[in-house]
Amino acid sequence: MPMERSIGEVVLDLQNVSLAFGGVKALTDISFDVREHEIRAIIGPNGAGKSSMLNVVNGVYTPQQGSIAFQGRTFARMSPRRAAEMGIARTFQNLALFKGMSVLDNIMAGRNLHFRSGLLAQALRIGPAAREEVRQREFVEHIIDFLEIQAHRKTPVGRLPYGLQKRVDLGRALAMEPRLLLLDEPMAGMNVEEKQDMSRFILDVNDEFGTTIVLIEHDMGVVMDIADRVVVLDYGRKIGDGAPHEVRANEDVIRAYLGAAH
Numbered sequence: 001m002p003m004e005r006s007i008g009e010v011v012l013d014l015q016n017v018s019l020a021f022g023g024v025k026a027l028t029d030i031s032f033d034v035r036e037h038e039i040r041a042i043i044g045p046n047g048a049g050k051s052s053m054l055n056v057v058n059g060v061y062t063p064q065q066g067s068i069a070f071q072g073r074t075f076a077r078m079s080p081r082r083a084a085e086m087g088i089a090r091t092f093q094n095l096a097l098f099k100g101m102s103v104l105d106n107i108m109a110g111r112n113l114h115f116r117s118g119l120l121a122q123a124l125r126i127g128p129a130a131r132e133e134v135r136q137r138e139f140v141e142h143i144i145d146f147l148e149i150q151a152h153r154k155t156p157v158g159r160l161p162y163g164l165q166k167r168v169d170l171g172r173a174l175a176m177e178p179r180l181l182l183l184d185e186p187m188a189g190m191n192v193e194e195k196q197d198m199s200r201f202i203l204d205v206n207d208e209f210g211t212t213i214v215l216i217e218h219d220m221g222v223v224m225d226i227a228d229r230v231v232v233l234d235y236g237r238k239i240g241d242g243a244p245h246e247v248r249a250n251e252d253v254i255r256a257y258l259g260a261a262h
């Protein structure tokens with residue numbers, strides 16, 4: 001049974017974050033927070049700074065100013081290693097899967113890279129490592145069932161339709177048992193039916209695993225359907241923040257969207 005949805009305390013809190021690449025200001029004085037169990041969307045026209053924002057959260061980019069607090073600990077910067085250790089996982093706009101490997105092995109790889117202890121023993125399949133391998137595999141099988149991709153377990157990922165590849169990418173991130181899941185355009189390039197499926201899986205992950213989710217999404221309809229709160233960026237600045245119906249009625253947001261070629 002799905003858990004009762006209840007949004008909790010602030011788990012991620014960005015304060016006055018600014019990031020520039022040489023003369024290009026990707027983010028200017030951005031503050032926003034994410035609450036436990038929330039689905040938080042980041043939207044905005046092309047080049048608004050959405051991907052940069054995710055890369056600040058998972059430690060790939062170091063902001064010149066500002067701070068990031070995750071689960072009560074405040075940092076001037078997050079390193080990718082620390083982000084992973086603290087349970088922040090992400091999917092990518094361009095899939096980061098091993099195309100020649102099976103669905104099962106891709107998701108397993110996501111788990112092994114994260115829980116990397118005793119890899120040599122695991123490779124040799126001896127003693128406790130053999131039991132550990134069984135336990136890890138059970139968890140991965142659970143994800144495969146959950147995402148309804150059992151029929152494709154052994155299929156090389158590169159042979160699957162794009163929508164299913166995106167689902168495997170979600171599975172790879174879930175294998176890390178994240179506390180915070182960052183999704184970079186999880187519906188990009190999908191048809192309507194695939195978008196509906198992905199929306200449902202994101203809602204189910206949020207419900208059944210209790211995972212807090214931050215996602216970048218271009219499709220306003222999807223955002224309105226699944227997000228609890230939305231941050232709107234434009235030219236690296238925050239121009240809106242609130243419930244979907246609030247940001248949709250925000251004059252600055254309407255102007256940014258009407259002015260942008262979409």
Ligand SMILES: Nc1ncnc2c1ncn2[C@@H]1O[C@H](COP(=O)(O)OP(=O)(O)OP(=O)(O)O)[C@@H](O)[C@H]1O
Pocket residue numbers: 021024025026044045046047048049050051052053
């Ligand atoms: N590594 C980088 N080096 C230089 N400039 C960068 C880099 N990454 C992003 N930028 C610049 O920062 C700005 C914000 O880019 P970003 O990719 O974060 O926007 P976005 O909202 O994710 O765009 P899109 O919707 O097109 O993916 C852009 O002007 C971009 O050219």
